[in-house]
Amino acid sequence: MKIEGRAWKFGDHVDTDLIIPARFLNVSDKDELAKNCFADLRPDFVKGVRPGDVIIAGSNFGCGSSREHAPWAIKAAGIKVIVAKSFARIFYRNAFNIGLAILESEEAVDMLSDGDQVSADLSSGKLQALKSGRHFSAKPIPAFMREIIEAGGLINYVKLKKAA
């Protein structure tokens, strides 16, 4: 799966309260959640994000609460992949479970700036900055997790396995 779009750059320790503040958690509709993604941190995000865009972030992305509303809000806003230096444990698990790909690459995060055009190949973990042509490689996603992403999340994956 290959995607292309602009980079939205964030710093270290972006917690789940910043991704979707608790005052918006009284609903569980994904599109409703997406409307308030990064509401306090980056009010320009929801209006500006386009399908194919990529989030680039520092270390410990998604720390804090276990709310799956956080990866859902990001996914429903149109993001297919997050590249960070590292991820908090529960967020990492949740993202895969709902079919949002995540890649780890220190180098890509250091070299990419907000607004850069990037492409990402989820199967190989290869990233490219389109303007400079520079390549980066992320830790490859384990095969079993890639299958979950390709199926669109754990539930679809389980259903597919059952049907097979």
Next chain:
Amino acid sequence: MSMTITEKILAVHSGKVSVVPGELIKVNVDIALANDITAPLAIRVFDEMGVKTVFDQEKIALVPDHFVPNKDIPSARQAKIVREFARRHNIKHYFELGDVGIEHVILPEKGIVVPGDLIIGADSHTCTYGALGAFSAGVGSTDLGVIMATGQTWLKVPATIKLVFEGTPSRWVCGKDLILYSIGLLGVEGANYKTLEFSGEVIKNLSMAQRLTMANMAVEAGAKNGIFEPDEITRAYMENRSSMQGSFLESDPDAEYEKVININVDQMEPQVALPHSPDNVYPVSEVDPVVLDQVFIGSCTNGRTEDLQIAADILKGRSVAHGVRLIVIPGSPHIYKESIKNGTIETLLDAGAVIGPPCCGPCLGGHMGVLAEGEKAVSTTNRNFIGRMGHPKSDVFLASPAIAAASAVLGRIGSPDELLQPKF
């Protein structure tokens, strides 16, 4: 093979003789937990899977605690989804107002979790039950939906960091200070994917309420779980709570740790985490005397009888400073009643506190004490991220009930010693 207590619990629940850190295992879950925010998503997952029945109606706990009593129409709808699911599937551990408290307070209190259990919850503070010598970790709603259907999940065996506390704590140093200090030391991702094992002389003498406070905040260092070896204090706490005895496991003396950190508490002062991170920790004497708008005492971290009592002891015969709102929320109806009987509630009311019904309240900026722009609060909760308790431009300082109570009287951040010492 020698193992830590965490490895032993994981081995038992995966049907293996032993496990090693890094190993991926499939485990059987003793209790699966969700609340009014995370359960509706998990229920959707459960229904999407096309499963007809839950794996075990006695092993699921659904606790509406975040936005109850329902704060608005959308949250009332969420609570209704949980209620209807609980009825449809005859869920034993589902609680309604009057009986409900904060999930991590009532599960130990009602004896639903016992030593040696493996508990998975769709709430990051599920790690609280480590205080009883159980393995417990937070997951998201999809994982939980699958567990409600199958009773199983996969886990990676975490490596263990052992924290050994030695020395004699001074009067106002409690579990909250030990854990804040540890998070300051480790950093918010210092224990990512790992276990924290709390031990040492100081821990052996720590009450269950304080152990619960410490295990609760293990996740603030990124840890998967935080655990205590069960002992006589655990046994005394468990008495008359549950028909199940549980298994009292201990780490082998030659178990392997990724790291052992010794912490001497002799010189330790009460600790405060400054905005906007739980690892931004300083001794109280080094914190600027910030003028406060609000003080909150409650939450799954510090909303237990003992916490309220410590606060009341300091507030007795004193008043909350002019301009400060003191909000106290007992963590469960049982704690509420105990605190009425022992006089705590009256003392708090006399001092000028307002008492809320058992629920999460302002801990997550939901309701019952949301902060306005520019406001500053001392809170006994566990997170002070940007906007956690209200406006993104409000500030939250995390501290113990003792520091919170003293600060409420002083109208600024300060220690109880300042109230007790005569001023010259």
